[in-house]
Amino acid sequence: MATSLHYHLLPFRRLLQNMSSIQRGMSSIPPRRKKNLSEKKLSKHFVDWRRVRVAGGNGGDGCVSVRREAHVEFGGPDGGDGGNGGHVILECEQSLKSLERVLPLYRGEAGGKGKSQNRHGRNGKHNVIKVPLGTLVKENNVIIKDLENEHDMFMLAAGGEGGRGNRSFMTAQHKTPMMGTCGTPGEERVLHLELRTMAHVGLIGFPNAGKSTLLRALSRARPAVAAYPFTTLNPHVGMVIYDDMEQVAVADIPGLIRGAHQNRGLGHSFLRHIERCRCLLYVIDLSVKDPWSQLSDLRYELEQYLPGLSERPHAIVGNKMDLKESRTNLIEFQDRIRLPVIAISAQLSRNIGPLKDHIRKLYDQDIGGKHKVNQAQDEKTVQTPVNRII
Numbered sequence: 001m002a003t004s005l006h007y008h009l010l011p012f013r014r015l016l017q018n019m020s021s022i023q024r025g026m027s028s029i030p031p032r033r034k035k036n037l038s039e040k041k042l043s044k045h046f047v048d049w050r051r052v053r054v055a056g057g058n059g060g061d062g063c064v065s066v067r068r069e070a071h072v073e074f075g076g077p078d079g080g081d082g083g084n085g086g087h088v089i090l091e092c093e094q095s096l097k098s099l100e101r102v103l104p105l106y107r108g109e110a111g112g113k114g115k116s117q118n119r120h121g122r123n124g125k126h127n128v129i130k131v132p133l134g135t136l137v138k139e140n141n142v143i144i145k146d147l148e149n150e151h152d153m154f155m156l157a158a159g160g161e162g163g164r165g166n167r168s169f170m171t172a173q174h175k176t177p178m179m180g181t182c183g184t185p186g187e188e189r190v191l192h193l194e195l196r197t198m199a200h201v202g203l204i205g206f207p208n209a210g211k212s213t214l215l216r217a218l219s220r221a222r223p224a225v226a227a228y229p230f231t232t233l234n235p236h237v238g239m240v241i242y243d244d245m246e247q248v249a250v251a252d253i254p255g256l257i258r259g260a261h262q263n264r265g266l267g268h269s270f271l272r273h274i275e276r277c278r279c280l281l282y283v284i285d286l287s288v289k290d291p292w293s294q295l296s297d298l299r300y301e302l303e304q305y306l307p308g309l310s311e312r313p314h315a316i317v318g319n320k321m322d323l324k325e326s327r328t329n330l331i332e333f334q335d336r337i338r339l340p341v342i343a344i345s346a347q348l349s350r351n352i353g354p355l356k357d358h359i360r361k362l363y364d365q366d367i368g369g370k371h372k373v374n375q376a377q378d379e380k381t382v383q384t385p386v387n388r389i390i
Contacts, residue, residue, distance in 0.1 A: 057085030057108035059160035071340025083111030085159025086124030198252035205283035207255030
């Protein structure tokens, strides 16, 4: 009996052994890594502007009802109130980097209608829109909200108020009112959402000046680098980490050319991403002919976009010092602009340390200026006399 049972179970044992060997073989195969998206595909996913139409949910209508029940002669009104409509709320989330998922239309849920037996309608659910840090809300080209911190919230459209049922109109003189009110409609608005990159330092330069290579040398960011112009099609942010664990965010934006304010090249609309930057680094390619003209063109384009933008604290970085032409142009470049130039080679990571020290100096000066302003405001509020009326 035992031997016959053994022969019957033998095929199943072999099948289990084969399955276990297949599983071991599959576990030894390394998982496939997700391919990195190219710069052009990344630019399709990066959206920094949206036009959004928002509408709050309508409030529910109040109910007009009279209690009818056996052995209850004077039941009285029992109509419940309508529920409030849902709001449309904007919430800031750090994990998002683009406005790609924002839809053109959002509505809050409508409130429920009131019912008999004094039952109120339920309130509509709020519609929450997730946006990245640094999102601006504009209405008629006027900034109405700036979301800078994580989990910041702002109500874009308020929901309507629920209507009143006839129970709420009952008084001592009017004990059986047969009237109710309708719910109010939700608020409707057309807004513009604009994303501005959160960074302390912005890299400004012509195409192929080496801005992306410099960002690679300063931080762990890995923007695309190639030998053709306009390689960078959307901003990249890298973190420069110092020995005292202080971190400074550096933003690399697409290249500017002469006439960008006339929509040449990629235009200058992406300069909105450096409006938050407190310091600027002009990255100049010293290997080209007349590199000093690049600096004047960059300053002119910044002034055309926003007056006073080029006057922010800045430094001039002369890149590609590993080339012979750059070494010959450096002396004449310094004589013409009469400003200190930090000569580096981003590709060979030469002289990156002094550049990091200078970035930290600009960052500390900006932070120190903010502390002084805050202290002055606090002292002013403390020293302000308070008039008391006795």
